[in-house]
Amino acid sequence: MRRFILTRFLVMIPTLLGVALLVFLLLRVVPGDIVQLKYAGEGAFVPKETLDLERARLGLDKPLWRQFVDWMWGMVRFDFGLSMWTGRPIRTEIALRLQLSLQLAIMATVIASLLAIPLGTLAAVKQDTWVDHLVRIFSIAGLATPSFWLGILMILSLLILFGWIPPMTFTPVWVDPWANLSQLIWPALAVGYRYSAMATRMTRSAVLEVLREDYVRTARAKGLWEPLVIARHALRNALLPVTAVIGLEFAFLIGGLVVTEQVFNLNGIGMLFVEAISRRDYTMTQALVLLVGVTFIAVNFVLDLLYAILDPRVRHR
Amino acid sequence: MGTQTEKVVREYARRFPRGVLLMAALAFGFQAWTADTPQAATPETPQPGGELVFAVGAEPPSFDGHRETTFAMIHPVAPHYSLLLKFDADNYPKIVGDLAESWTVSRDGLTFTFKIRDGVKFHDGSLLTARDIKATYDKIVAPPAGVVSVRKASYAAVDRVEAPDARTVVFRLKWPEASMLANLASPWNFIYKADILAKDPRWYEKNILGTGPFKFVEYVSGSHWVGKRHEDYFVKGRPYLDGYRALFIRDTAARLAAVRGGRALVEFRGDSPAARDDLVRALGDKVVVQESTWICALTLVINAEKKPFDDPRVRRALTVAVDRWEASRVLSKIAFLKGVGGLLRPGSEYAMPEAELTKLAGFGKNIEASRTEARRLLREAGVPDGFKFTFKNRDVAMPYQPMGIYLIDQWRKVGLNVTQIVQETGPYTADLRAGNYETNQDFACDFMDEPDLQLFKYLSSDKSPANYGRYKDPTLDDLYLKQARATDPAERKKLVWAFERRVLDEMAYQWPTLWWQRIIPQWAKLKGWKITPSHYLNQDLRDVWLAKE
Numbered sequence: 001m002r003r004f005i006l007t008r009f010l011v012m013i014p015t016l017l018g019v020a021l022l023v024f025l026l027l028r029v030v031p032g033d034i035v036q037l038k039y040a041g042e043g044a045f046v047p048k049e050t051l052d053l054e055r056a057r058l059g060l061d062k063p064l065w066r067q068f069v070d071w072m073w074g075m076v077r078f079d080f081g082l083s084m085w086t087g088r089p090i091r092t093e094i095a096l097r098l099q100l101s102l103q104l105a106i107m108a109t110v111i112a113s114l115l116a117i118p119l120g121t122l123a124a125v126k127q128d129t130w131v132d133h134l135v136r137i138f139s140i141a142g143l144a145t146p147s148f149w150l151g152i153l154m155i156l157s158l159l160i161l162f163g164w165i166p167p168m169t170f171t172p173v174w175v176d177p178w179a180n181l182s183q184l185i186w187p188a189l190a191v192g193y194r195y196s197a198m199a200t201r202m203t204r205s206a207v208l209e210v211l212r213e214d215y216v217r218t219a220r221a222k223g224l225w226e227p228l229v230i231a232r233h234a235l236r237n238a239l240l241p242v243t244a245v246i247g248l249e250f251a252f253l254i255g256g257l258v259v260t261e262q263v264f265n266l267n268g269i270g271m272l273f274v275e276a277i278s279r280r281d282y283t284m285t286q287a288l289v290l291l292v293g294v295t296f297i298a299v300n301f302v303l304d305l306l307y308a309i310l311d312p313r314v315r316h317r
Numbered sequence: 318m319g320t321q322t323e324k325v326v327r328e329y330a331r332r333f334p335r336g337v338l339l340m341a342a343l344a345f346g347f348q349a350w351t352a353d354t355p356q357a358a359t360p361e362t363p364q365p366g367g368e369l370v371f372a373v374g375a376e377p378p379s380f381d382g383h384r385e386t387t388f389a390m391i392h393p394v395a396p397h398y399s400l401l402l403k404f405d406a407d408n409y410p411k412i413v414g415d416l417a418e419s420w421t422v423s424r425d426g427l428t429f430t431f432k433i434r435d436g437v438k439f440h441d442g443s444l445l446t447a448r449d450i451k452a453t454y455d456k457i458v459a460p461p462a463g464v465v466s467v468r469k470a471s472y473a474a475v476d477r478v479e480a481p482d483a484r485t486v487v488f489r490l491k492w493p494e495a496s497m498l499a500n501l502a503s504p505w506n507f508i509y510k511a512d513i514l515a516k517d518p519r520w521y522e523k524n525i526l527g528t529g530p531f532k533f534v535e536y537v538s539g540s541h542w543v544g545k546r547h548e549d550y551f552v553k554g555r556p557y558l559d560g561y562r563a564l565f566i567r568d569t570a571a572r573l574a575a576v577r578g579g580r581a582l583v584e585f586r587g588d589s590p591a592a593r594d595d596l597v598r599a600l601g602d603k604v605v606v607q608e609s610t611w612i613c614a615l616t617l618v619i620n621a622e623k624k625p626f627d628d629p630r631v632r633r634a635l636t637v638a639v640d641r642w643e644a645s646r647v648l649s650k651i652a653f654l655k656g657v658g659g660l661l662r663p664g665s666e667y668a669m670p671e672a673e674l675t676k677l678a679g680f681g682k683n684i685e686a687s688r689t690e691a692r693r694l695l696r697e698a699g700v701p702d703g704f705k706f707t708f709k710n711r712d713v714a715m716p717y718q719p720m721g722i723y724l725i726d727q728w729r730k731v732g733l734n735v736t737q738i739v740q741e742t743g744p745y746t747a748d749l750r751a752g753n754y755e756t757n758q759d760f761a762c763d764f765m766d767e768p769d770l771q772l773f774k775y776l777s778s779d780k781s782p783a784n785y786g787r788y789k790d791p792t793l794d795d796l797y798l799k800q801a802r803a804t805d806p807a808e809r810k811k812l813v814w815a816f817e818r819r820v821l822d823e824m825a826y827q828w829p830t831l832w833w834q835r836i837i838p839q840w841a842k843l844k845g846w847k848i849t850p851s852h853y854l855n856q857d858l859r860d861v862w863l864a865k866e
Contacts, residue, residue, distance in 0.1 A: 032743020036750065038378050039386055039467065046386070046467050047782050054465060085378055086538065087523060093538055155574055159599075165578030168564050168571075169541050262568045265575070267539040271567070275539075280743055 001308065008304055012297050016290065020075070023289040024068050027282050033060065034084050034280040058084050071286060085281040093272065093284065094291065098254075100170050101268040104184055104191070105253035109246060111192030112199050117242070119196075120203025121235055124211060135200065142197025148259035151190040155263065158186075168265050187264045191257060195249050202245045206238035213237070240310055244303055251299040255292040363845060367863035369561040372572045372581040376539065376565050379522040382507040383457050384465040388586050388852050391504060393542035393563040395856040397440070398507035398527035399551075401431060401450060401486070402498065406847040406855035410666070410766060412502045416450065416528070416551075417486075426493030426804055429501070431486045438549040439510055440525075440532045447480035452511035454478045454488070456518060464518045471500050471769070493804055496769040504764050504853045530556035530859045540565060550859075557845065557862035569715075576838070582863075583839035586852045587611065589653055589715055596838040605841045607848035610656050610664060611833035613762040615720050616774075618827045621788040623755050625700050632825040634694035635756070636679030637687045638731040644723055644831055652716040656832030659817045660775065662850060663832055665766035666806075667813045677822040691731040702732040709738045709757040711745050717758055720830055724758075749785045759785060759827075764853040768813045769801050775820045775827065786827045793819055842866060 035054045039046040055061050059070070074081050080090035123135035158164050166186050171179040210216060211234050219229045258270040269288065276284035375389035382390065382398070402420075405411040414420070417431040437445040458475045460466040474494040479487040490497065507527060513520050525533035528551065531544035545560040564581055566572040573592050575581040577599050588596075596604050617635070625631045641657045649655040659677065661668040674680045681687050695704070710721040718739070725735045735756075740748065748754050761783075763770045773781050776797055777789040793816060800812035821828050837848050845860040 030743065032741070032745070032747040036746045037743055047470065050465050050467060053463065057463065086376075087379060088538065096538060152570070159574060159578055163578065165574050165580060168566060168575055168580050169537070263571060265564075265566045265568065265571045267537070272539060275567070278741070278743070 008301055019293040023286055080287045081283045083284045085279045090287045097269050097272050101254050105250055107188035108192040108195055109250050112195035115196035116199030116203050120200040121207050123204045124207035139197040139200040142193050147190045147194045148263050151260050151263040154186050187260050199245055203242050206241050207234055210234045210238045247299050247303045251296045254295050363557050363862040365557045366559050369558050370581050372566045372575050372584040373563045381522045382505040391853050391856050392585055396529055396531040396544050396858045397525050397533055398529040402502035404502055404854050406849050409849050427490045429488040433484045437528050437551040439528050445528050446483040447486045449511045450486045451478045451480040452514045453509045461518050496767045499765050499767050555859050582843045587835045593836050593838045604838050607837045609835045609848045609850050611835040612662050612851045613833040614829040616759045616829050618757045618759045618785050620755055621786050628698045629824050630694045630698040633678050634691040636825050636828050638691040639727045640684040648719050652719040653834050654716045654831040655834035658832050661771050662766050667768050667810055688731050703734050705734045706755045707736050707738055709754045712739050712741050752787050764851045788826050
């Protein structure tokens, strides 16, 4: 097991280095630079000397290799540097938003899991009955409905029916749980529904597959109580691929909720990402890409470990 | 009731002829509007207290007014600062003192002497003196190495700033400049503390310390900005509010929802006609609308270095083919575009009156005759029917895209075949500056009606970094200098109009398509804020108050 963990861990290093190099180069290829955007946004007349001065201040006048080495050296020391747009530490900017994004991802995952696992199992057990059809319609509708669109519908409904919309600023859960919940429950529901649709279908097919296994037949033949057969023998084994789907989706939610965050005006990582890219804030974008990369790699790493724990065949392979 | 108010009420009466809305617009809207104007018959008594929450569509890159160019800095930050002079929102473009109690200008126009108010305190309790104003203007006019001052060119006439005693500031000029007083009322020129600037001239990029009506409380990046009442503010009894909170809401629909849902009472930059109508329909008498022409215009830039656009006949054909009057009628319903004008905001002091304007190429009212003229010009220049060219536009829906579509259609009617290339702001700006375009839709926004500012964009490209048309014209440069130094308004007007004729008619280098219309729907309980033609002005919130419900 120790060797398994070490191998997986070592694979992470070249992956991250590749991601870093790729994002660094891609950003420099895109036309338009941060200094022009900063000063030309509202048609202001800024002389070239001023633009050059600002470029030099941001280190953009240095050769590319030097900029990359400086950035990497900072990364090695866990120093993300300063945002080129705001001049504030990137670590602070990310930390500020990570709390919201993490909470939203957790809430959406909980909602999705609470919906998906029972519904998917029920649909599999009641295959081809009206229950199964209903669950399938519910999950297909979820897949077909973008979460941001559902979010817009929610906001419009709240506005029209109650003349109310969720709060626009984030309050940490320990400061005011009610304010926190009244802001985040809506996007969590919007995202969680779509997320649950995927997981429901995965649960259904996994349970169906497992229900045809010999060990389930054996359990039934022994006269085991059916709910116990489903819960202990079928569902437990079917959860392996479902865990993978939920885990990867969780990683995506950290930085991928761009439009939903925009609709609900959430100050999360997704919005920061979009702003950083549109402002050509190189340092911020690079840090965010690495963060998302690390999250995906870490989630994959944890999933690999989980697989190994849940399925002994994996660790002995 | 002011004519502008009448127009707004009449418009709503026309759009929503029945029901509650009309009554609301007439009764509540009228009352709310007139309360803020000198013409009000029964002015309401301001009520102290409360927190104003407003939406801002972007975030400030830094907090330093001297280096920034965006409303996203002005709206949350301006309430913390005072200016030397400012524009009187109720009587725009009248200039009044802010920190200056009074001032005199020498007969030769070379010396401006300001008497500073006594007992003005910074938010840290220290007293403001003339030294602080001198240090501030020294930073703006001649910034130290490594410090950015984006508007220093506007103060090229300033030779030096002196502070002979604690309450006197003297500006000595190298030459008389007509716009000097207005430039000293710039909303960007926050007055900073001399001691801080002496220690670190870049301190104000990330920190706040002023003498304005509100103290800084908190800025949460991506979320909000909070200010609270400055108890020692130099105007007794002001501000009325206990504080304010600016919510950063980037998405237009979310911003509109925030106002509609009451999470914010207003967005001070400006909304579209659709947003205005939506709010009026949803909130009825809870909302009032203020409108004004805006010192912002969309412009069509033509690359004079590219063939066949180096030929004035072709450029002239492009402008003659566009029916601006119809554009105003059609586009004002869907975008915040309205005014037909030359290089200066229609209706402003130096703007050409309509009778003069209609004599210029592209401003005539007989569009069929204009189109025939455009075809003739193209033929003479050897441009074949169906000639193809590209038009670069910004990927910002409001107001760029409606105008882009309109222009393409107008040119199609004279046999031109245009391909629109819509670009994100980054590449769009890069291409504009590098001359990588044939025609391009640009824009210009200023904080005041001032020929020095508005004409600057049209100078020779080696004189003006804002001229993307890539032409050089010594005649224009000469006219510009003459008007800038003309102290007689009538003489100056003549020179400004000569400049306009040269740019728009004789050479047709580049030209405004339509001027913007500023539309501010706000909750009726928000009082004491008056719209101005610039979204950079009147944002210190000093006179704003909230009516109790």
